[in-house]
Amino acid sequence: MKKLLLVVLSLMTMMVFTACGSEKTSTSQEDKANSEDKIKIVTSFYPIYIETLNVTKGIDGVVVENMTKPQTGCLHDYQMTPADMKKLENADVFIANGAGMESFLQDVIDNQKNLKVVEAAKGIELLADEHGENPHVWVSVSNCMTQVQTIADELSKLDPEHADAYQKNAKEYIAKLEDLKQDMHNQIDNLPHKDIVTFHEAFPYFAKEFNLNIVGVIEREPGTAPTPSELDEIIAQVNDLQAKALFAEPQYSSTAAKTIANETGAKVYTLDPVVTGENDLDAYIEAMKQNALTLQEALK
Structure with missing residues (x-):
């Protein structure tokens, strides 16, 4: 009787584990189908x-x-x-x-x-x-x-x-x-100064939308430092600005902008083209709000 009872218990245990295994396989196949x-x-x-x-x-x-x-x-x-x-x-x-x-x-x-x-x-x-x-x-x-x-x-x-x-x-x-x-528009349109020098060619569409005038660009392509003649030209452009402000970008080195600032007395600000950021649905909106505040401070 003891042997018979042990056999029955063993069979029941195998059935339970088999059922669990079948359920797991079924779920896995269902997940795969759902994924597809x-x-x-x-x-x-x-x-x-x-x-x-x-x-x-x-x-x-x-x-x-x-x-x-x-x-x-x-x-x-x-x-x-x-x-x-x-x-x-x-x-x-x-x-x-x-x-x-x-x-x-x-x-x-x-x-x-x-x-x-x-x-x-x-x-x-x-x-x-x-x-x-x-x-x-x-x-x-x-x-x-x-x-x-x-x-x-x-x-x-x-x-x-x-x-x-x-x-x-x-x-x-x-x-x-x-x-x-x-x-x-409410923040930017009535600013007294509209001439800006930007880091690279990311802002022409932004400038057009908000009636800003890009008079100089520090680096045509990120990572490509301006030549000595280009640097002299940018320094001259900044010296002609009424609001002496340079705009770097948070994604790239501001070394060239700081060099120009040292030569002209201009202040370096940051404008974000929103090409990096957090996994946040409102990230673009928040970055643009900050850009407007930065322009208010720089061009007042």
Whole structure:
């Protein structure tokens, strides 16, 4: 009887563990199926990531991942890594700025035939100078709104099941951006001085929107120090300013700006093109609010 009882208990224990194992396998398979049902969106860099997060906010089954590291900044001459390519291979949609910001974009389009590529700057009139078209369109609040709507429209076509949610989110975020733009105009429009010297070519769209005049640029490309003749030219431009202010960017070294400041007596301030930041839906808005406060202080 004892032996029989032990056999029965052993069989019951095996059944319990087998059932638990089956449940775990079933759950794992269900998780995998659920993962495969998700729409995977990859964004090229930080400002596009923040715009896309706002458009997809709270929508089940939509996953957004940024391709580049948070500290990457602008994608000038960026070289894609194997990790980047793997992210794109597993994505359904790649949302880029376009307008020449991502030099690798055409290679992605050519090599990832099943990947839907969205260029958020599509339809925005580009500013150009002797160096070519300027891709930093998002630094204008108005252009940022256009990009948000473009992202919402393209995702609505790709995923019509959630079209209403994309459009609702876009409408809510654009309303916040409209309020931001109006507040910034109230702070900037009546400043007595409008001439500025910026760090690099990130601010022409911003300057156009808020009627500022960029009279000089310290570095045409980040990391490319001005030549001695360029430095002399910038020093002369700063000496002519009524409000002696230089604007560095938080993402890059301010060494050149400090050198110019030492020669001219100008003060160095910081303007943020919002190419790095926290994983926060309001990060762009908060950075732009700070930019307006900085300009108020510098150009008073």
